[in-house]
Amino acid sequence: MQHHLILRVLAKFIIPFIVLYALYVQFHGDFGPGGGFQAGVIVGAGMILYTLIFGLENAARIAPPGFLRVMAAIGILIYAGTGLAALLLGGNYLDYNQFNPHHPAHGQELGIFLVELGVGVGVSATMTLIFFAFSGRGREEHKR
Amino acid sequence: MILLGHYNYLIVVFLMMAGFYTVISRGNLVKKIIGLNIFQTSVFILYISLGNIKGGAAPIIAEGVKVYSNPLPSVLILTAIVVGVATTALALALVVRIREAYGTVEEDEIHRQDEDF
Amino acid sequence: MVEQGGRVIEAVVDIVILSFLVIVAVAVIRLKDLFGVVMLSGIYSLLSAALFVELDAVDVAFTEAAVGAGIATVLMLATLALTERHEKKPAHRPWLPLIVVAITGGFLIYGTIDLPPFGAADNPIHQHVAPTYLADSVPKTGVPNVVTSVLASYRGYDTLGETTVIFTAGMGVLTLLGAARVLRRRRREDD
Numbered sequence: 208m209q210h211h212l213i214l215r216v217l218a219k220f221i222i223p224f225i226v227l228y229a230l231y232v233q234f235h236g237d238f239g240p241g242g243g244f245q246a247g248v249i250v251g252a253g254m255i256l257y258t259l260i261f262g263l264e265n266a267a268r269i270a271p272p273g274f275l276r277v278m279a280a281i282g283i284l285i286y287a288g289t290g291l292a293a294l295l296l297g298g299n300y301l302d303y304n305q306f307n308p309h310h311p312a313h314g315q316e317l318g319i320f321l322v323e324l325g326v327g328v329g330v331s332a333t334m335t336l337i338f339f340a341f342s343g344r345g346r347e348e349h350k351r
Numbered sequence: 352m353i354l355l356g357h358y359n360y361l362i363v364v365f366l367m368m369a370g371f372y373t374v375i376s377r378g379n380l381v382k383k384i385i386g387l388n389i390f391q392t393s394v395f396i397l398y399i400s401l402g403n404i405k406g407g408a409a410p411i412i413a414e415g416v417k418v419y420s421n422p423l424p425s426v427l428i429l430t431a432i433v434v435g436v437a438t439t440a441l442a443l444a445l446v447v448r449i450r451e452a453y454g455t456v457e458e459d460e461i462h463r464q465d466e467d468f
Numbered sequence: 469m470v471e472q473g474g475r476v477i478e479a480v481v482d483i484v485i486l487s488f489l490v491i492v493a494v495a496v497i498r499l500k501d502l503f504g505v506v507m508l509s510g511i512y513s514l515l516s517a518a519l520f521v522e523l524d525a526v527d528v529a530f531t532e533a534a535v536g537a538g539i540a541t542v543l544m545l546a547t548l549a550l551t552e553r554h555e556k557k558p559a560h561r562p563w564l565p566l567i568v569v570a571i572t573g574g575f576l577i578y579g580t581i582d583l584p585p586f587g588a589a590d591n592p593i594h595q596h597v598a599p600t601y602l603a604d605s606v607p608k609t610g611v612p613n614v615v616t617s618v619l620a621s622y623r624g625y626d627t628l629g630e631t632t633v634i635f636t637a638g639m640g641v642l643t644l645l646g647a648a649r650v651l652r653r654r655r656r657e658d659d
Contacts, residue, residue: 405587
């Protein structure tokens with residue numbers, strides 16, 4: 208990939224900013240446009256950029272598919288688990304008021320934070336996995 | 352005057368029909384999926400333009416803003432966009448497997464191979 | 469006076485973006501080179517994201533730009549790399565699809581005649597639940613972005629279903645295409 212030197216240098220420079228922007232969008236989804244889905248998709252786009260420029264083997268080394276599968280499942284478990292925690296604390300399923308009975312608004316904020324976190328983790332892992340599946344398929348065909 | 356207010360809706364119906372035409376009249380599977388995507392996106396435009404209020408602001412509570420646009424169509428369409436990309440990804444994976452099994456992605460050739468078999 | 473000028477500019481931007489969308493849609497139907505068609509669909513998503521910003525739906529614009537113009541385009545290009553790049557000439561004449569499309573379009577336009585005028589503040593859609601959410605979002609949930617509070621708290625159950633749909637689609641793609649085989653095969657070759 209020697210003739211892609213400019214792309215490699217630029218990618219190394221820009222991908223940390225992409226991840227930083229995704230974290231910003233995730234945590235400021237309460238105060239501006241954003242939230243879990245958008246952040247997850249932006250992280251997925253950053254991983255796709257890395258895979259395109261540095262190759263599937265390097266990308267699979269920093270994000271092994273087994274780890275990504277676990278992360279995708281953990282994302283949904285965080286979401287469902289938050290609802291279950293509210294149930295165990297005495298309210299309805301996904302009733303965030305139970306997290307802080309004296310200040311329901313703070314309980315709601317905590318619940319929304321956890322739920323968006325679960326969504327962000329799950330969506331980013333799933334988008335990366337889908338792209339790995341597509342680009343890994345082409346390699347297999349060539350090997351055969 | 353009715354025409355000016357409904358210009359949005361007329362164009363959206365045209366876009367929907369363009370996507371629908373691509374799905375039913377072209378044989379290439381990838382193009383059908385792209386036509387489905389165009390159909391979906393124009394339905395989103397219809398919903399969001401139903402929720403818009405002239406002179407309103409984005410539904411983020413801020414100081415000094417009196418009129419906000421309706422947040423509910425935005426929420427519905429957010430879910431719909433993400434579900435749309437999930438089904439598109441699955442459909443494209445199916446197309447890749449079809450290509451490996453039949454050697455083509457044209458609909459009539461696939462039907463011919465099935466009938467011969 | 470300034471407000472009137474603002475409204476005129478909004479209407480002009482609206483009409484221009486919608487016209488571009490129509491041109492892109494017609495081009496997608498006519499082109500035979502699938503690479504160009506995929507690029508045009510990315511442009512379509514980006515233009516509709518701009519339209520969403522103009523229609524005050526900023527969260528939706530964000531998601532449409534990231535998902536439609538980003539992920540969907542990349543996945544379609546990956547599919548094109550694994551299948552063919554050009555479309556074959558269609559074998560049938562397009563008269564029957566055109567008739568079906570014209571009849572369906574006619575019915576849909578007949579349905580939109582009854583819709584209330586675009587952008588009026590007293591439309592029925594703005595009367596029932598929406599003012600409650602707008603008024604209660606900050607006192608009850610402490611989150612100024614009403615779309616986030618409705619998505620995560622008021623309609624949180626639907627968002628759980630949506631996340632499950634994404635997870636299921638990811639697992640479905642893994643079942644169909646398989647992700648870890650590249651590494652396993654390479655490791656076996658190294659041994």
